[in-house]
Amino acid sequence: MATTTRDRILQASLALFNADGLAAVSTHKVAAELGISPGNLHYHFKTKEQMVTVLFWRFEQKLEALAGGVERIAAVDDFWLALHLQFETIAEYRFIYRDMAFLAREYPELGRRAQALTAGNLLAAQALVAQLSASGVLQASSELARILALQIVFTTTCWLSFERFMPGRDGRDTDPGLAAFYTLTLISPYISGESRAYLDYLKSKYLG
Amino acid sequence: MATTTRDRILQASLALFNADGLAAVSTHKVAAELGISPGNLHYHFKTKEQMVTVLFWRFEQKLEALAGGVERIAAVDDFWLALHLQFETIAEYRFIYRDMAFLAREYPELGRRAQALTAGNLLAAQALVAQLSASGVLQASSELARILALQIVFTTTCWLSFERFMPGRDGRDTDPGLAAFYTLTLISPYISGESRAYLDYLKSKYLG
DNA sequence: GTCTATATGCGGATAGAC
DNA sequence: GTCTATCCGCATATAGAC
Numbered sequence: 001m002a003t004t005t006r007d008r009i010l011q012a013s014l015a016l017f018n019a020d021g022l023a024a025v026s027t028h029k030v031a032a033e034l035g036i037s038p039g040n041l042h043y044h045f046k047t048k049e050q051m052v053t054v055l056f057w058r059f060e061q062k063l064e065a066l067a068g069g070v071e072r073i074a075a076v077d078d079f080w081l082a083l084h085l086q087f088e089t090i091a092e093y094r095f096i097y098r099d100m101a102f103l104a105r106e107y108p109e110l111g112r113r114a115q116a117l118t119a120g121n122l123l124a125a126q127a128l129v130a131q132l133s134a135s136g137v138l139q140a141s142s143e144l145a146r147i148l149a150l151q152i153v154f155t156t157t158c159w160l161s162f163e164r165f166m167p168g169r170d171g172r173d174t175d176p177g178l179a180a181f182y183t184l185t186l187i188s189p190y191i192s193g194e195s196r197a198y199l200d201y202l203k204s205k206y207l208g
Numbered sequence: 209m210a211t212t213t214r215d216r217i218l219q220a221s222l223a224l225f226n227a228d229g230l231a232a233v234s235t236h237k238v239a240a241e242l243g244i245s246p247g248n249l250h251y252h253f254k255t256k257e258q259m260v261t262v263l264f265w266r267f268e269q270k271l272e273a274l275a276g277g278v279e280r281i282a283a284v285d286d287f288w289l290a291l292h293l294q295f296e297t298i299a300e301y302r303f304i305y306r307d308m309a310f311l312a313r314e315y316p317e318l319g320r321r322a323q324a325l326t327a328g329n330l331l332a333a334q335a336l337v338a339q340l341s342a343s344g345v346l347q348a349s350s351e352l353a354r355i356l357a358l359q360i361v362f363t364t365t366c367w368l369s370f371e372r373f374m375p376g377r378d379g380r381d382t383d384p385g386l387a388a389f390y391t392l393t394l395i396s397p398y399i400s401g402e403s404r405a406y407l408d409y410l411k412s413k414y415l416g
Numbered sequence: 417g418t419c420t421a422t423a424t425g426c427g428g429a430t431a432g433a434c
Numbered sequence: 435g436t437c438t439a440t441c442c443g444c445a446t447a448t449a450g451a452c
Contacts, residue, residue, distance in 0.1 A: 005435075021309050023231060026427050040436050042429060098309050100373060101229050115375040143415050147393055157373060158366040165308060165365060167323040185355055189397030207351050213417075234445055248418050250447060419452070426445085434437070 006044045008034055014055055017095035019172070022052065023102045049107050056110050059093040060117060067124040074135045076184075076195045079128065080202070083183050086156055087176035094160050094174075118153065125149035129187075137195050138187065148187055155183045181206040214252045216242055222263055225303035230260065231310045257315050264318050267301040268325060275332040282343045284392075284403045288410070290336065291391050294364055295384035302368050302382075326361065333357035337395075345403050346395065356395055363391045389414040 012033050016025045027048050031041040045051040066085055073079055090097060096114070104111030126149040132138040133145060140148060159179045163169050181202055188199055220241050224233045235256050239249040253259040274293055281287055298305060304322070312319030334357040340346035341353060348356060367387045371377050389410055396407055 021313055023310055024313050027429085028427070037437055038428090039430085039438075043435065046429080048428070097373075101306050101369070102231055102310060104372070105229055105232055114373060118373045119375045143411075147390070150390070151394070154367070154370050155362075158370050159362070161309070161369070162362050162366050164312070165323060165326045167327045182355065182359070186359070186394070203351075235447085236445070244417095245419055246446090247420075247448085251417065254447085256446070417452105419450100421449085421451100423448070424446085426443105428442090428444105430441075431439085432437100433439100434435105 005034075005036065005040070009041060009044055009051065010054060013051055014093070014095070017052075017055070017099075018093075021102075022095050022099040023106075027051075049110075052103070052107060053110065055093065056096065056113065059089070059096055060113070062089045062092075063117065063121070067120065070124055070127050070131065073128055073131045074137075076132075076137060076191065076198045079132060080180060080184060080198070082128065083152075083156070083180035084176050087159075087179045090156060091160060091174050091176060097157055098161050098164070118157065121153045121156070122149060125152045128152075132187075137192060138190050139192060140190050144190070148190070151186050152183055155179070155186065159183075178206060213242075213244065213248070217249060217252055217259065218262060221259055222301070222303070225260075225263070225307075226301075229310075230303050230307040231314075235259075257318075260311070260315060261318065263301065264304065264321065267297070267304055268321070270297045270300075271325065271329070275328065278332055278335050278339065281336055281339045282345075284340075284345060284399065284406045287336065287340060288388060288392060288406070291360075291364070291388035292384055295367075295387045298364060298368060299382055299384060305365055306369050306372070326365065329361045329364070330357060333360045336360075340395075345400060346398050347400060348398050352398070356398070359394050360391055363387070363394065367391075386414060 009030065013025065013030045016030060016033060027041055028038050030051075031038045034041075045054075063086075066082070066089060069082070073082055096103065100114060104114060126145065129138065129140065129145045129149050129152075133140055156179075159182070160174060163174060163179075184199070184202065191199060217238065221233065221238045224238060224241060235249055236246050238259075239246045242249075253262075271294075274290070274297060277290070281290055304311065308322060312322060334354065337346065337348065337353045337357050337360075341348055364387075367390070368382060371382060371387075392407070392410065399407060
């Protein structure tokens with residue numbers, strides 16, 4: 001089970017992109033990090049765009065897999081887990097949303113796919129809110145449900161970027177639970193009485 | 209009252225930065241847009257960083273001026289107006305938050321000032337929520353107030369970036385009112401009964 | 417103040433030897 | 435597959451004439 005050079009390139013570039021940003025990491029730097037020559041890197045990936053595209057594709061796969069599990073959401077703790085998993089995936093590929101403006105400008109094709117991804121996330125979030133509503137956990141009109149879904153996607157998409165704006169944070173250490181907690185707070189006013197126990201447990205955990 | 213070349217440079221660069229992103233606009237492009245030579249531009253601003261710094265400073269000034277008016281917030285429509293003004297200011301200098309990752313990496317000094325700005329915005333938002341609470345418009349514990357303030361700042365800071373991720377949007381035409389409406393929705397569950405009339409009016413306006 | 421011309425460096429990408 | 439060497443283009447910034 002040899003780790004191929006190609007795999008090592010993807011692994012190293014993901015780490016560097018996440019740490020320093022897509023724009024700041026040149027193909028030369030990735031090669032230097034691995035101790036190989038720039039020419040060798042370009043043998044495995046003819047262009048930087050190809051490298052980024054493979055990473056982006058993996059991100060899409062992971063998100064799709066998560067969206068597939070939506071129909072099993074019936075209670076608050078299911079929702080909590082789903083959010084948690086989503087934040088972990090986004091954190092794993094955080095360079096994508098963090099440098100989205102640059103990515104979309106540099107690689108228009110990926111920009112379009114990112115928009116499609118957002119549309120998909122929006123549908124998934126709407127389905128999720130609908131599930132909670134059907135289970136009686138959540139009380140929301142259809143308009144409110146639409147807004148809540150939008151807020152959820154907005155938060156999952158942009159929260160990591162926002163964290164870096166805050167003093168004292170450098171974005172390297174992120175608690176997906178904290179992010180999920182803030183998202184949960186959005187819908188908490190609409191949670192029916194019997195599900196509040198779990199909410200209170202989470203509150204005490206993250207407000208302490 | 210002659211418009212100096214220096215002023216024209218600042219004006220043109222702001223427009224280009226907002227339209228295409230800080231990273232995508234070179235000093236050459238700004239010069240070309242104005243029909244002057246790159247050398248001339250560098251006579252007025254020795255470095256690109258100086259140009260950006262002046263624009264950033266103006267942004268800081270505008271935000272500070274807005275934060276100074278917080279103490280007059282006593283009702284929902286005051287809050288609405290304050291949000292509206294803030295979104296307009298952020299939209300006017302939207303290149304700053306939209307390309308923040310790049311800006312902070314390229315100009316660390318401005319990155320630090322942006323963090324300080326966020327900290328200031330957070331304090332202003334907390335004061336604002338406290339005002340609404342004191343006026344009896346809003347019912348929230350101190351913990352909840354902290355979370356609401358965070359959500360408000362998060363939304364004002366990142367909403368414009370998020371809009372660009374959405375299919376069909378290119379970020380050129382933005383309705384500050386819509387953004388303010390979404391922010392207002394965040395706190396609507398905690399608004400006391402007598403202030404709901406204004407909320408309902410806004411709802412009908414933006415959900416139509 | 418404004419121009420032309422140029423220095424310098426970096427990032428992406430290619431050619432061809434090994 | 436991996437290397438060295440190199441090309442190309444772009445962006446920041448400077449020098450010096452007008």
